[in-house]
Amino acid sequence: VKLKVAWIGKSKESHFQCLAEEYLKRIGRYAEIEGVALKQEAALLELSRKPSGPRHTLVVLDERGRQLSSQGWAAFLRDCQDRHRSPLLFAIGSANGFSRQTVEAADHVLSFGPMTVAHELARVMLLEQLYRAFTILKGHPYHSGH
Amino acid sequence: VKLKVAWIGKSKESHFQCLAEEYLKRIGRYAEIEGVALKQEAALLELSRKPSGPRHTLVVLDERGRQLSSQGWAAFLRDCQDRHRSPLLFAIGSANGFSRQTVEAADHVLSFGPMTVAHELARVMLLEQLYRAFTILKGHPYHSGH
Numbered sequence: 001v002k003l004k005v006a007w008i009g010k011s012k013e014s015h016f017q018c019l020a021e022e023y024l025k026r027i028g029r030y031a032e033i034e035g036v037a038l039k040q041e042a043a044l045l046e047l048s049r050k051p052s053g054p055r056h057t058l059v060v061l062d063e064r065g066r067q068l069s070s071q072g073w074a075a076f077l078r079d080c081q082d083r084h085r086s087p088l089l090f091a092i093g094s095a096n097g098f099s100r101q102t103v104e105a106a107d108h109v110l111s112f113g114p115m116t117v118a119h120e121l122a123r124v125m126l127l128e129q130l131y132r133a134f135t136i137l138k139g140h141p142y143h144s145g146h
Numbered sequence: 147v148k149l150k151v152a153w154i155g156k157s158k159e160s161h162f163q164c165l166a167e168e169y170l171k172r173i174g175r176y177a178e179i180e181g182v183a184l185k186q187e188a189a190l191l192e193l194s195r196k197p198s199g200p201r202h203t204l205v206v207l208d209e210r211g212r213q214l215s216s217q218g219w220a221a222f223l224r225d226c227q228d229r230h231r232s233p234l235l236f237a238i239g240s241a242n243g244f245s246r247q248t249v250e251a252a253d254h255v256l257s258f259g260p261m262t263v264a265h266e267l268a269r270v271m272l273l274e275q276l277y278r279a280f281t282i283l284k285g286h287p288y289h290s291g292h
Binding site: 013015016018019022067068069070072073112113114115116117118121124125128129132143 | 159161162164165168213214215216218219258259260261262263264267270271274275278289
């Protein structure tokens, strides 16, 4: 499975950035993954439907979406792999979240719940959950607390 | 309002620790707050019911708890302040979460949703949410994306 994880806006806080890089590295043991910093939300739809490349399956994180357990995240990744065969593009919005247009254009909308979370923190939460999902699928003991 | 934020187990990852310290510092502008690292869960109940000190209002984070929006977190803090007048003790469990006994002993059980989250990450999520709650109560523009 090929993955891209996109976020809108610059990183201001180096600790969030270091944590994001650490999880990208760990996920890299299981899948081809790339982190992409976008300046504006408009660039996200362009990236997902680039005429020169494959169509991506776009998954946005938004409070209007479905909440999954960690087992649910693992099942979601496995199903995407089985069904779509296209690269997966996960995206975290800017400080203001996503526009309705982007949410409607997405193939899947997932949620971390009703709380508003700093977007740099949401990026780390997404990457940790993706890493956890891969360890569940591969039987690595991370999810059982090690 | 006086706050303690307790977690069980050592920090392994310095970036999580630095972020936790940063939010503790920021919350310190609004309330008297202290971070407490506990070796074991048993120490949590001792800390909350120390005969020598005030009885604390114990709030544990557990997936069996209530999910709140950020506005809900702000209202929760305000209500605790109004009702209990006792210091608040928020706690994040170890990698295995909390025992049923601790959850039953808690005054309030709040949840970040059905996902399992690394406990060091959960600590940062809790502190960010407390900071956001104070900025909402005080009318600071952090919550509106600045």
